[in-house]
Every structure is written in C-alpha cells, then in structure tokens.
Amino acid sequence: xxxxxxxPADMLKNVETELQAMGAAMGFVPNSAKTMARxxxxxxxxxxxxxxxxxxxGVLNPGLKQMVAYISSAAAGCRYCQAHTxxxxxxxxxxxxxxxxxxxxxxxxxxTEAERAALSLAQAASSVPNETTDAHFDAVxxxxxxxxxTELVAVVALFGFLNRWNDTLATTLEDSPLAFAEAHLASNxxxxxxxx
Numbered sequence: 001x002x003x004x005x006x007x008p009a010d011m012l013k014n015v016e017t018e019l020q021a022m023g024a025a026m027g028f029v030p031n032s033a034k035t036m037a038r039x040x041x042x043x044x045x046x047x048x049x050x051x052x053x054x055x056x057x058g059v060l061n062p063g064l065k066q067m068v069a070y071i072s073s074a075a076a077g078c079r080y081c082q083a084h085t086x087x088x089x090x091x092x093x094x095x096x097x098x099x100x101x102x103x104x105x106x107x108x109x110x111x112t113e114a115e116r117a118a119l120s121l122a123q124a125a126s127s128v129p130n131e132t133t134d135a136h137f138d139a140v141x142x143x144x145x146x147x148x149x150t151e152l153v154a155v156v157a158l159f160g161f162l163n164r165w166n167d168t169l170a171t172t173l174e175d176s177p178l179a180f181a182e183a184h185l186a187s188n189x190x191x192x193x194x195x196x
Contacts, residue, residue, distance in 0.1 A: 003170050007034050015040050018047055026088065028174045032080070032166050046161075053154045060144075060151050063092040064115060068122040070102060072156045075126035078163035080171050080195045083181035085159070096184050103188060114143035118152055125156045126163075170194040 012019065015037045023029040036043035054065060066089035073081035086099050098110045105111045105119045117139035124131040140149050165171070173181075173195045181190055 002031065002035070002172050003168075004035060004038075007037050011037050011040075015043055018043060022047070026084075027091070028176050030084070031174060032162065032169075032171050035165075035169060035171065050158060053151065053158050058151055059148050060155075063089055063094040064118060065151070065155050066092055067094060067099075067102060067115070068118055068152060068155045069159045070099070071105075071119050071122045072126040072159045073163055074103075075123050076128075076160065076163040076167075078159075078167050079181075079190060079193050080166040080173055081159055081162050082185065082190060083173055083177035083192070083195070086185055087177045087180035090180065090184075099184055100188065117143055121152065122156050125153065126160065166195070172196070 012034060019029045019033060019037070022033050033043060033046075036046060054062075058065065066085050070082060070085035070089055073085055089099055090096060095110075101108045101110050102119070105116055111119070117136075121132065121136040121140050124133070124136055137149070140152065144152065173192055178192060178196075181192070
C-alpha cells in the first residue's frame with residue numbers, strides 16, 4: 001500500500017528506457033522507481049549513482065554488496081529493501097541458507113572473516129545514531145583496499161536513501177521479491193508490513 005497514487009502512464013513513458021533497463025537488471029521494474037518517475041531528474045540521478053555503486057564496474061563481489069545492502073536495510077528497518085536485497089543477493093550467487101543465517105554472521109561458519117568485517121561495519125553504519133567505530137575500520141582494512149571500503153560505505157549510504165524513500169512512501173512490494181522474502185526471511189521475523 002503506497003502513500004501516493006500510481007504514477008500516471010504518461011510520466012512512466014517519459015522514463016521508459018530507464019525503467020526497462022532496471023527491469024532487465026533486476027527481473028522486474030521496482031515500484032520505487034515508478035514513484036521516482038514523477039520527477040525524472042530524480043530517477044535519472046538515482047540511477048547514475050546506483051549504477052556507479054552496484055553496477056558491473058565495481059570492485060567488490062556483487063553478492064557481498066547485496067548482503068551489505070540487506071544488513072543495512074534490516075538495521076534501518078526497511079522491509080521493502082530487505083526483500084529486494086535478499087533476492088538480489090541470491091540472484092548474484094549467495095545461497096539461501098547463507099541469507100537465512102545472515103544475522104548469525106559473527107559466528108556462522110557460512111561467513112568468512114572478510115564478510116564478517118563488512119557486515120559488521122554495514123550494521124553499525126546503518127544504525128541510528130551511527131555506531132561505527134575505528135575498530136570497524138581496523139577490521140575491514142585487514143581484508144579490503146581503501147577503494148573497496150569506499151564502495152562498501154557507498155552501498156550503505158545508497159541504501160540509506162532507499163530505506164528512507166520506501167519506508168516513508170510505504171512502497172508496495174513487487175511479486176518476485178515478496179515471494180522470495182516470504183519463503184526465506186519470514187522464519188527470522190520478516191513480514192511485508194506496510195509494503196504489502
């Protein structure tokens with residue numbers, strides 16, 4: 001249930017190319033992008049930023065970036081983005097059992113020390129107030145270059161925007177991420193809430 005009416009078809013037509021590209025990359029066109037289409041410059045600016053962070057030119061593993069985005073979104077409480085990022089992590093090669101165990105990343109054998117450091121930083125950086133410490137950076141510096149750490153923090157910041165956008169607007173979840181989240185996240189307490 002979104003708090004805004006559906007974006008008129010003529011507004012969507014103005015950004016048809018952008019929406020088709022998103023659909024090709026994600027497997028569906030996100031409702032969040034359809035809402036941004038009311039202001040095409042916001043959608044285009046967002047896509048440029050998101051592409052530079054999540055696109056193929058990145059330096060971090062795409063599956064790791066989606067796990068970071070998932071932890072970040074969960075720490076912020078955005079169920080819409082949790083559904084998206086968990087499904088996208090799976091689509092980028094992360095096994096469902098690893099996604100299910102993500103909140104046990106500190107102790108689970110499914111996670112490497114490098115992943116633990118990245119997820120811990122993401123969780124701390126996404127908390128309000130921010131809980132990041134020098135110890136988080138000491139941990140990630142043991143495994144990642146400063147270019148990789150920059151991208152890691154950029155993922156957290158990008159999803160900070162998306163978490164606020166989607167929770168504020170109560171963006172309705174699309175069928176595919178909703179089904180994935182219900183199948184894989186519900187056992188850990190996830191529900192669609194206002195995003196159904």
